[in-house]
Amino acid sequence: MTPRLDWLARQMQYSNTFASWIHQQFHYEYAGQPLPDWQREFAEGQDNGDWKCLIALDHDELLGGAALARADLAHRPDLGPWLACVFVTPQARGKGLAERLIEGICAQAKASGETRIYLHTQDQSDYYARRGWVMLERFRAWDKDQWLMARDL
Incomplete structure (x- = not known):
């Protein structure tokens, strides 16, 4: 069965789990923010639009997600x-699920009247470039080289 996508705002029982996965996966970005504080910010972001998250579910099992964030890079508040x-959880990878989530976020941004969306990544620039994202600049953050990328909607 193909996993179904839904907005986290309608499935808030998964919010703390997904927030903890993000906190762990991108630990260098959250070094100064304790997990409970991030979980609260992320949950509130489902209502206030700061972290509008699309999740993937297989029956009642959370497989992954992606967010449409109002701000995600402190030194680029203009973007x-x-x-x-x-x-995406390791067991659910390699099946196109991340791509479905990304396309869902892009579709939501476009439906909201946006004409361009941004991301930053340290190690997935090739993945995104193959999917129509353009590299804008390299920068250093969290002691790591990063790519700033954009995609027109």
């Missing part, structure tokens, strides 16, 4: 919205 928090 947005952002594709952020892209994560």
Whole structure:
């Protein structure tokens, strides 16, 4: 069965789990933010639009998600919205699920009247470039080289 996509705002029982996955996966970005604080911010972001998250479910099992973020890079407050928090569980990878989530976020941004969406990544620039994202610049953050990328909607 193909996993179904839904907005986390309608499935809030998964919010803390997904937020903890993101906190762990991108630990360098959250070094100064304790997990409970991030979980609260992420949950509130489902209502206030800061972290509008699309999740993938197989029956009642959470497989991953992606967020449409209002702001995701402190040194570039001029840019947005952002594709952020892209994560798929290891057992669900390799089946196109991340791509479905990313396309869902892009479709939501476009439906909201946006004409461009941004992301930053340290190690997935080739993945995104193959899917129509353009590299804008390289920068260093969290002691790591990063790519700033954009996609016209």
